Amino acid sequence: MTVKIAIIGFGNIAKAIITPLLEKKFIKPEDVYCVVNSEKSLKNIKKNYRFNINVFESRSKDSKIIWDCQVKLLSVKPQHFEDIIEADNLKSKDNLLISILAGVSINKLTKKFPNHKCVRVVTNLPITVGKGLTGIAWGEKITKDHKQVTKQLFEDTSKIYEFTEDYLDIFLALTSSGPAIIALIVEALSDGGLSGGLPKVLSEELVKEMILGTIDLLKEKKLTTSELKNLVTSPGGTTISALRVLEKKSMRSALIESIVAASNRSKEFG
Numbered sequence: 001m002t003v004k005i006a007i008i009g010f011g012n013i014a015k016a017i018i019t020p021l022l023e024k025k026f027i028k029p030e031d032v033y034c035v036v037n038s039e040k041s042l043k044n045i046k047k048n049y050r051f052n053i054n055v056f057e058s059r060s061k062d063s064k065i066i067w068d069c070q071v072k073l074l075s076v077k078p079q080h081f082e083d084i085i086e087a088d089n090l091k092s093k094d095n096l097l098i099s100i101l102a103g104v105s106i107n108k109l110t111k112k113f114p115n116h117k118c119v120r121v122v123t124n125l126p127i128t129v130g131k132g133l134t135g136i137a138w139g140e141k142i143t144k145d146h147k148q149v150t151k152q153l154f155e156d157t158s159k160i161y162e163f164t165e166d167y168l169d170i171f172l173a174l175t176s177s178g179p180a181i182i183a184l185i186v187e188a189l190s191d192g193g194l195s196g197g198l199p200k201v202l203s204e205e206l207v208k209e210m211i212l213g214t215i216d217l218l219k220e221k222k223l224t225t226s227e228l229k230n231l232v233t234s235p236g237g238t239t240i241s242a243l244r245v246l247e248k249k250s251m252r253s254a255l256i257e258s259i260v261a262a263s264n265r266s267k268e269f270g
């Protein structure tokens, strides 16, 4: 890729997106211009980030250079959205802004960045290991080239889904908040193993392998979730005893409501 990329907010998720692209030499460090809010983050990136990218503090005059990059990745927290001000007199009129902010609509992006064609993207942390999921909603007047560049940033590390904007909040809830929910489930099940006397490390390993194996089984044998459940639930057996407890504690409802809550929170950010 030969374009210069500006990254507005170089935190966890921006690093997760950009690092694999630098590792694979898909983009060059000298073509990456990022801006952060604090002196502390600036120093930390300069000292510890293993690629020699250009980095600026948001209040420095030099940081204005980012607006000359044709492609911007907006990756600040939604509460810092209002702090980002588009520069006047942009050199090019063919600028692309890719926002990964939860909840901030294309309409809002377009109003705030009138000299950019805007795209909303939701991605998730498993992109770090090449197993991400990325949802894309295109704004108005997006060109073929803009689409190509956007996809190129994510296609190597994630499966891409293109849809209209109204799916993005629920997509975010499932795929972006989902890893935290799964981590919590892994932790809780491991604690169950611990309660039964297993060492912590072994218990956690067993849970992770069991989850991976279960997903593979569902996919490879093309089983529905209820078919799989019935296969391991014998009358009067151990599994139905476990499931009874989960039904009594409303686990199913808790999980459904957790996704609805995450989606609603994403809408609130908008």
Ligand SMILES: NC(=O)c1ccc[n+]([C@@H]2O[C@H](COP(=O)([O-])OP(=O)(O)OC[C@H]3O[C@@H](n4cnc5c(N)ncnc54)[C@H](OP(=O)(O)O)[C@@H]3O)[C@@H](O)[C@H]2O)c1
Binding pocket: 008, 009, 010, 011, 012, 013, 014, 035, 036, 037, 038, 039, 040, 041, 042, 058, 075, 076, 077, 078, 080, 083, 084, 100, 101, 102, 122, 123, 124, 125, 176
């Ligand atoms: N984490 C995830 O799994 C995930 C997944 C999908 C989408 N997202 C979205 O990605 C966005 C970033 O999340 P994150 O977890 O990466 O957050 P983060 O680690 O807190 O990173 C935010 C970055 O924005 C910088 N920043 C804050 N104000 C700024 C300003 N005025 N100008 C320039 N930079 C500024 C921060 O700099 P300082 O460090 O100096 O404050 C930091 O580098 C959020 O909008 C979130 O909705 C996150």
